[in-house]
Amino acid sequence: MIKLTNIDKYLDKKFQRTFILKDINLELEQGEFASIMGPSGAGKSTLLNILGFLDDANSGEYHFFDEPVHNLSEKQKSQYHKSHIGFVFQAYHLIDELTVYENIEMPLLYRKVKGSERKGMVAEILDRFNMVAKKDLFPHQLSGGQQQLVGVARALIGSPKLILADEPTGNLHSDQAAEIMELFQSLNKEGVTIVQVTHSEKMASYGNRIIKMQDGMLLENFPHMAD
Amino acid sequence: MFKNYLKIAFRNLKKHKVYSSINVIGLAAGLACFILVGLYISYETSFDKYHENKDELYRLVTTGGRDDNYGGIAKVTAPWGEAALTEISEIESMTRFVFHGTSLMRYKENRFFEGNGFFADSSALEMFTFPLIEGDPKTALDLPNSIIIDEDFAQRFFGEENPMGKTIIVSEETEYTVTGILEEVPSNSHFTFDFLVSLTSYTHPDIDDWRIWNQFYTYVQLKDGAQVASVENQMQDILELNLGEHFNPESKATLQPITSIHLTSNLWREMTLNSDTSSLYAYGIVGFFILLLACINFINLMTARASTRLKEVGIRKTIGAQRGALIRQFLGESLIVTFIALILALIITDLFLPSFSELSSSPFDNTFLLNPIILGSILVLTLLIGFLSGMYPAFVLSSPKPSSILKGVQKIQGNVLLRKGLVVFQFAASVALICSTLVMQKQFSFMQNKDLGFDKEQVINIPIRDFTINPQFETIKEEFLQIPGVNNVSFSGNLPGGGDWGLPYVADGIPEEDQPTMRMLAIDHDFVETFGMEITEGRDFSTEYSTDVQGGFLLNEEAVKQLNWTENTLAQSISFPFDQLDMNNKPVLGVVKDFHFRSMKEEIAPIMLFIPPNGWYSQISVKINTTNTEEIIAGLEEVWAKFDPVHPMTATFFDQRYGRLHQVEENAGTLLGYLTAVAILIACFGLFGLVAFSAQQRTKEIGIRKVLGSSVQGIVGLLSKEYLALVMFGFIVGIPLSYYWISGWLNQFAYQTSIGAEIFVFTFCITVLVAMLAVCYQAIKAALLNPVQSLKSE
Numbered sequence A: 001m002i003k004l005t006n007i008d009k010y011l012d013k014k015f016q017r018t019f020i021l022k023d024i025n026l027e028l029e030q031g032e033f034a035s036i037m038g039p040s041g042a043g044k045s046t047l048l049n050i051l052g053f054l055d056d057a058n059s060g061e062y063h064f065f066d067e068p069v070h071n072l073s074e075k076q077k078s079q080y081h082k083s084h085i086g087f088v089f090q091a092y093h094l095i096d097e098l099t100v101y102e103n104i105e106m107p108l109l110y111r112k113v114k115g116s117e118r119k120g121m122v123a124e125i126l127d128r129f130n131m132v133a134k135k136d137l138f139p140h141q142l143s144g145g146q147q148q149l150v151g152v153a154r155a156l157i158g159s160p161k162l163i164l165a166d167e168p169t170g171n172l173h174s175d176q177a178a179e180i181m182e183l184f185q186s187l188n189k190e191g192v193t194i195v196q197v198t199h200s201e202k203m204a205s206y207g208n209r210i211i212k213m214q215d216g217m218l219l220e221n222f223p224h225m226a227d
Numbered sequence B: 001m002f003k004n005y006l007k008i009a010f011r012n013l014k015k016h017k018v019y020s021s022i023n024v025i026g027l028a029a030g031l032a033c034f035i036l037v038g039l040y041i042s043y044e045t046s047f048d049k050y051h052e053n054k055d056e057l058y059r060l061v062t063t064g065g066r067d068d069n070y071g072g073i074a075k076v077t078a079p080w081g082e083a084a085l086t087e088i089s090e091i092e093s094m095t096r097f098v099f100h101g102t103s104l105m106r107y108k109e110n111r112f113f114e115g116n117g118f119f120a121d122s123s124a125l126e127m128f129t130f131p132l133i134e135g136d137p138k139t140a141l142d143l144p145n146s147i148i149i150d151e152d153f154a155q156r157f158f159g160e161e162n163p164m165g166k167t168i169i170v171s172e173e174t175e176y177t178v179t180g181i182l183e184e185v186p187s188n189s190h191f192t193f194d195f196l197v198s199l200t201s202y203t204h205p206d207i208d209d210w211r212i213w214n215q216f217y218t219y220v221q222l223k224d225g226a227q228v229a230s231v232e233n234q235m236q237d238i239l240e241l242n243l244g245e246h247f248n249p250e251s252k253a254t255l256q257p258i259t260s261i262h263l264t265s266n267l268w269r270e271m272t273l274n275s276d277t278s279s280l281y282a283y284g285i286v287g288f289f290i291l292l293l294a295c296i297n298f299i300n301l302m303t304a305r306a307s308t309r310l311k312e313v314g315i316r317k318t319i320g321a322q323r324g325a326l327i328r329q330f331l332g333e334s335l336i337v338t339f340i341a342l343i344l345a346l347i348i349t350d351l352f353l354p355s356f357s358e359l360s361s362s363p364f365d366n367t368f369l370l371n372p373i374i375l376g377s378i379l380v381l382t383l384l385i386g387f388l389s390g391m392y393p394a395f396v397l398s399s400p401k402p403s404s405i406l407k408g409v410q411k412i413q414g415n416v417l418l419r420k421g422l423v424v425f426q427f428a429a430s431v432a433l434i435c436s437t438l439v440m441q442k443q444f445s446f447m448q449n450k451d452l453g454f455d456k457e458q459v460i461n462i463p464i465r466d467f468t469i470n471p472q473f474e475t476i477k478e479e480f481l482q483i484p485g486v487n488n489v490s491f492s493g494n495l496p497g498g499g500d501w502g503l504p505y506v507a508d509g510i511p512e513e514d515q516p517t518m519r520m521l522a523i524d525h526d527f528v529e530t531f532g533m534e535i536t537e538g539r540d541f542s543t544e545y546s547t548d549v550q551g552g553f554l555l556n557e558e559a560v561k562q563l564n565w566t567e568n569t570l571a572q573s574i575s576f577p578f579d580q581l582d583m584n585n586k587p588v589l590g591v592v593k594d595f596h597f598r599s600m601k602e603e604i605a606p607i608m609l610f611i612p613p614n615g616w617y618s619q620i621s622v623k624i625n626t627t628n629t630e631e632i633i634a635g636l637e638e639v640w641a642k643f644d645p646v647h648p649m650t651a652t653f654f655d656q657r658y659g660r661l662h663q664v665e666e667n668a669g670t671l672l673g674y675l676t677a678v679a680i681l682i683a684c685f686g687l688f689g690l691v692a693f694s695a696q697q698r699t700k701e702i703g704i705r706k707v708l709g710s711s712v713q714g715i716v717g718l719l720s721k722e723y724l725a726l727v728m729f730g731f732i733v734g735i736p737l738s739y740y741w742i743s744g745w746l747n748q749f750a751y752q753t754s755i756g757a758e759i760f761v762f763t764f765c766i767t768v769l770v771a772m773l774a775v776c777y778q779a780i781k782a783a784l785l786n787p788v789q790s791l792k793s794e
Helices: A044-051 A074-083 A100-110 A115-128 A144-156 A174-189 B002-015 B017-044 B078-087 B151-158 B228-246 B258-264 B277-319 B323-359 B366-370 B372-397 B402-407 B416-449 B467-482 B557-563 B629-643 B654-697 B699-707 B712-746 B757-784 B787-791
Strands: A002-013 A016-028 A033-037 A059-064 A085-089 A162-166 A193-197 A209-214 A217-223 B057-063 B091-099 B103-107 B110-114 B117-120 B132-134 B146-150 B167-170 B174-182 B195-198 B217-222 B252-257 B459-463 B486-492 B519-522 B535-538 B553-556 B573-576 B583-592 B607-610 B619-624
Touching: A002 A044, A016 A044, A016 A217, A033 A044, A033 A174, A044 A162, A044 A193, A074 B277, A085 A144, A100 A115, A100 A144, A100 B002, A100 B277, A115 A144, A144 A174, A162 A174, A174 A193, B002 B017, B002 B323, B017 B277, B017 B323, B017 B366, B017 B372, B017 B654, B057 B078, B057 B258, B078 B091, B078 B217, B078 B228, B103 B151, B110 B151, B146 B151, B151 B174, B174 B195, B217 B228, B228 B252, B252 B258, B258 B277, B277 B323, B277 B372, B277 B416, B277 B654, B323 B366, B323 B372, B323 B654, B366 B372, B416 B654, B416 B712, B416 B757, B459 B629, B459 B654, B467 B486, B467 B619, B467 B629, B486 B629, B553 B557, B557 B583, B557 B607, B583 B607, B619 B629, B654 B699, B654 B712, B654 B757, B699 B712, B699 B757, B699 B787, B712 B757
Parallel strands: A033 A193, A033 A209, A085 A162, A162 A193, B117 B195, B146 B174, B519 B607, B553 B583
Antiparallel strands: A002 A016, A002 A059, A209 A217, B057 B217, B057 B252, B091 B117, B091 B217, B103 B110, B103 B167, B132 B174, B146 B195, B167 B174, B459 B619, B486 B619, B535 B583, B553 B607, B573 B583
């Protein structure tokens, strides 16, 4: 599904080149639930952003379903955002001015889904996440865990093939974190590929692969560790 | 999707109430000023354009030369028009207007003084577009003593009766027959009237003289393809032929297109006070600048605010929003806000239209708003503002990488310099406006307080209505003087304040070409004393000398200076070759200290005062020494009724009458004062918003500084310093601009106040004070915030 070959990401400052990612080679199969781990500044989030087309590598090749991402146009990338990739953020990143319902609905608007169909899809996901009663509340009226649920719901509503989560539980206490992780697990069982960045071994243990990073390089791969 | 944009837009407006109100109100105020000014300009430029023949109609006047002769006057003598019509083939038709003068008119028991009318040739109704509701325009003004009246006039006199064919009695001696009913003359005409009387009813002993009785406003209609210059030349030849020895080659017969009279003609004896293009430009520039200030604010605040939307942009991008969609969203939002502002602006316009119209001395109304050009330009302008202010957020915000936005590394810094530049510009413009207003006010108070050379206070003016009472003027004077509180009474033919005449005269011993233009006041023995004028040489007229009536002259100092007699002034004599006067070789009796007999805009010209036969008197001036004017007027009325039982007495106060000379300028000053207030308000709004924004941006920094021990003053200083510096800079830029502009304005006055340093000091204080208020409010608010709150983040 995903194939990274010799990916470099660096910043040029005058006479010095600082590598954020160096020579990354990585393959991810469909149906994997991978956790990227490593100390601060290891390049985890950058890697995730590149995976999600939010950032470009300086060199190397990236194939997404055999499509060369490094050659994709803005427009094609946003097509993939609409249909293939869902994002979940540590800070939830909900739009403050929109209600729960409207936040979840937004991706469908960009996909130009018809009104009636849209209603059905949002209702279904609200139901699944037990949030029907909260649909008219604004983000600031919710707890962090609830906000993150909305974030996940929003990521899911486009039925993506891949969910990219940047420390999705970083701002949550353990009960809420477990809830989100269990949700990810069940999604994974339904066939959604998940890549998350996390500091926590415990959170990583919900997945089936751990990718360790340090100083912009992959240290080791532990496929199927959880099994 | 669109609904989603609308929701976001409105929720954003609601969430940031302060910004939104500043944005919307500021822009609305700016737009409203601009619309008002636009209406004013379109009204002022619309004058006389409603005449169907507007492009062929011209007024025949003389320009250049000396106005004691026949030059530079808006009206000419009767034979000019007749000769032009018969002798110049390019002239299709001609019509003349002569002021009717105020008279008491009566129908049955309804009596009113009517003064707003003309005698006119019957061709007037065919050349001009003055439609008749009833009556035949071809013949209505043919017969002597025919009158056509407008609807209000008809209503006033006849009520429900049909006025056609009815008789109106004028001054209880002449009878006019109503031959037509006029539609009301539009106010955007260089002359208006309530009634027209056939010119065949008008007589004067000198009516056939080519030079003396120049009372005829003369209009001609040119044939297709006629050359104005050729007509003018032919007219000049006709004048040369007929004026003989009085022909003055410097005075040129001139044709003024009627559509340009209102804005460009400023001759002596215009029918009404015309406007000029300079006030048009002035208002236009001020209106434009205010709008510019408001737009700058709007764009500034919108872009400043936009950076708070970065997160939203990032999220939308990760969800799959394309750049186009984001651009549409932001442009749409700013368009919504601009249109809200437009609606508000139209409401404000409607509310302030009456006062604006009054202060700009332009009786326009909101129907001018329906003018497609104005309407169109307002809409285009609104779209443009919306587009410009949405552009920045739309294009800049939609471009960055979503990953960097969401991480918070993206900072909108690029336009900080621009934003600062705009603040400087706003304050420079405000400073210029404040300065101008202050100087204008100073000039008005200077004019009010300047020694006029005579005392305009506490003088009551009464126009004489029935000239048969003139021979009794001594008796009237005596009886008036009996009333307690009356100090002096004077009868005169005209009054200072623009009423002076110009008649040909001969100063003995001075060659004709060296004789200056001389103005005249026809007065009596008590005039100098009544108006508190000062005699600097010789003596005042006095009843002790029986020869003073038609027996001598008083000159002002300027006249003496310009006549420049080599020997003693009091030994000189002047002749007044005028048929109705017997004043040949009469001595100069005294010299009056210069006094402002016209407005302050004009330099004091030579003037001479003489006592005419009492039949010439048309005004009574009563000097009183108490403030209890009601009682005195009641006393005057009682006496008046004994001599003239027909006409009710009308009294005016001379100072008000004189004050009207400067009314236009004063109103303009007041209006500019208001516009200035709006401008500085808008500038402060902008500053307020920007400081609030920067305080918000720096919340975290402020929190950290406070935790580290910074005092509240320290924070306030930190936040205010930067913006107050900009205001100072604006001040420095604005001062020379305003100096340049206002000294130009002052130049129209012959007697000017000085632009002293105190004006600039005062401007500085106002600007800094207001700016401080705007800045410090926000800065203190930010500084007082509990750091625990500002440092708490999600």
